[in-house]
Amino acid sequence: MNYNTYYYYKGVMNMKNKIIKEIEKGTSTNAIVGMFLSKRFDYDDIVKIIRDYKWEQFRRYGRRF
Numbered sequence: 001m002n003y004n005t006y007y008y009y010k011g012v013m014n015m016k017n018k019i020i021k022e023i024e025k026g027t028s029t030n031a032i033v034g035m036f037l038s039k040r041f042d043y044d045d046i047v048k049i050i051r052d053y054k055w056e057q058f059r060r061y062g063r064r065f
Helices: 003-025 029-036 043-061
Strands: none
Touching (some): 003 029
């Protein structure tokens, strides 16, 4: 992993953690997309993170958001 790839990955993971915190707070999907939409993250990337996290929580623990 070269220097640029490391910082891109670090940025993605940081953003993913921020999105997960917003989901836990109970923020709606549209509000989360509006908060984190930027040149680096488009609509599909953000919705995929949200959908994957919600599915994983439902599958493992039966939690619904």
